[in-house]
Amino acid sequence: MSLDEVEYRERRAQARGLQRALEALRDDLVRRSDATMEGWEGLVRRPEFLPSARNLADYLALRRGDLVPFQAPLASLGLSSLGRAEAHVRPSIDAVLASLAMIGGEGVASYPTVETFAAGPARLAARRDALFGARREAPRSRVMVTLPTEAAVNPDLVGALIAAGADCVRINCAHDNPDVWAAMIGQVRQAAMKAGRRVPVQMDIEGPKLRVEALSESVEETGRLFEGDRFEVVETLAHDADLPQVRLSHPALMEAMAEGGAIWINDGKLRAKILKVRPGKVLAEVTSTPSKGAKIKVEKGVNLPGVDLRVPALTEADLGHLDFVLGHADILGFSFVQTGGDLRALFAELDARSDGGTARDWPALMLKIETPLSLRNLPALIVEAGGRVPVGVMIARGDLAVEIGFERLSEIQEEVLWLCEAAEVPVVWATQVLEGMVKEGQASRAEMTDAAMSQRAECVMLNKGPHLVQAVTFLRDVLMRMDRHTSKKSPRLGALGLWHDL
Template identity: 45%
Template structure:
């Protein structure tokens, strides 16, 4: 490089040094009130919460032009700083100062400081799920079917194949079955010499169809068809509206307004409210599958436009929590949306005499309000003990729309990493393999991308054992290629 080129590079480095310095100062200033809000009764703020505040403030800036200029100088593009916002900026500033021939404006972070976020996230994952498997970073969670309560072999086979977290869905079965599943999970953990956590997922106010009325058993809903939803009593049809359904929660009908969207069966059908009456609403189908959709009972309903004001804990949940406290390591909390929802759960646990035992908590992020409040939820929940976030992609997609799900699941992963909070990648992972024994190309790619989370959830199905075995191998291989957003360049052998 001749002297003219050297001077040009030094000038560019100097200009970038000023820009990054200004960016760092802006982040610190903007984060100060957020850090104060994250403090509890004047206590010192958790360093992970401070980093989260810095990350949120950074992401209010569009730094794409700055990133390209940094990359050209062979420096960090700042595209991988979720767990280490200030350490990354400081490392870049030290390098820019050296290139510009100027004094360092900050101290170079130590290796321990630079990778503190990663270490904190690993420890948080161990606190929540138990020790890591030998061959991979990401844990495997499996929803146990009813037959898992019939004997020890089912869970033992899962454990030998790679099970790390046994999920018991409290929307199904009952306390005796849950106790048996938990006991068989404990026995399988002891037999295999591995940590296997028991997660019990309380149901929450899940909105579902109840009894349905159809023009005939083979009828399928098409675009333009109308459905009468009834808050109570039997479904009612007429010549103009030949489909009708009851619902599990009357508020779902009584709080609808004309124009509100109604999504059915994880978004497989979308309708819009056409008319409302006393205890009834008629919706018109706007979108569905090419061959139509069947109206069935016990299918989920999502209302992305309708504020229901429901508590995330039902009377059933309060009753179920007694068994959860007895059997579980982790509570799965459905429909949690606000920090006050965490307080509500803790109040009920305290009523059960539970607050002394370190019971982990996983908040299921299913609604737009939960996404908006995620930083506040994290800050509130981390005070109470081991905590994680489940990206409940089925309900979330039905709430925000399928086209927004891809970006939203990425953003939730980033926020969780910035806060050193374990994330669970859930809903329809390897679904065809679990149900039919053969995976699709798309779901294999989805499962590979799930390696960026700390845990991946599989649903129940006839081939779930095969799915666990495949996922165990896949996640182990992906660990050699990728850590969160960072490619790890192991030696390639294909060429």
């Protein structure tokens, strides 16, 4: 027997072994996926979302185990290593099994149709266009801009943003008021009409305020705090306190503090350890600041990393804004959503305001993922929300990074992208994209790389700033260039023009 014949037999035996292992994996996937779908029974009221929920259940079942041992052997046979199966989980496995059967001499198995593989990506693209606007000759990823107050009275600014490539706009209900929002939306509708295309409006309700509410006079006197400095978090500010004092905006923050825990202020620029907890007063010591120190300022955000704050997502202020949002917004941005209970509370409020209408009359829903609890609950949140209304997911990377740790953000944002692709749900890549360019007119190299990586999401959000129009133009160009090379996780192997002469 020749060496070629020996190798051929070994390859056939390898294929048969892989086929048996993959069949067992598929059987386990089906069992787990069916159990997950039973748990979601009754949540999906929109029949068009059922295939998405099923594929998500399949993906969760597939990724429960370690697929790494399969990947190199499958690749050595010229087969898919299942590394890009998000949009079509079962068809991907079935196609590999069909090829293994042929290689291993186990007979001819039927392959899934090409249409089966195309269905998931097509649904995701259609949902992207429905949420963020459809455009020809545009990047695959849409561009969302956060409108400044000036947009209410400056039609030239809104027109310039749309002409530069903004596909949709965002209004943050934490700022301004309904009169200003109405003026902003009016400017957007007029500019969109002139441009001849639809420009959707997202309105973000604020959610619970987890911020610095007030400071003692000694904080201003102290100025910047440095590592080793101490301050107190109190329910009532004292005039004669020995240490700087801080009062927070929400009682749940004080209630959740524990000795040995951490408190971070202003997106983690000031980090402190909780030394002592007493009724109405918490002693903290600064553990980290920038080299020039850090000031504590009113309205800056407060986070307790590693702590699940069981705070209702809807506030009284949000309830007061819902009537306006329901009548004007194309997308409702749901801040601080963490549980199914938060979703059901919102749905009940929307239903009460629908005046005999149905969920089809509601805006689409954007789930803003910004806490560890919302991350853990993300699959169920997607299914319950998507089962009622069109849904998207915003990776709110500012608060999320502080809550889960900066070192974990890159890993987690990848996993959210994969999960949402499996659920056929559009994703918004948000917070500090091209921040240097928006604010100062010049982006850092790291920001340029981040902007390029954002192309894997269905939409990229820019915050407001004096150079926003310039940033929209730059981002759109980056996204167009990246579209030549990448589609989601898949490289696109066009010709490399740079080295044609070689």
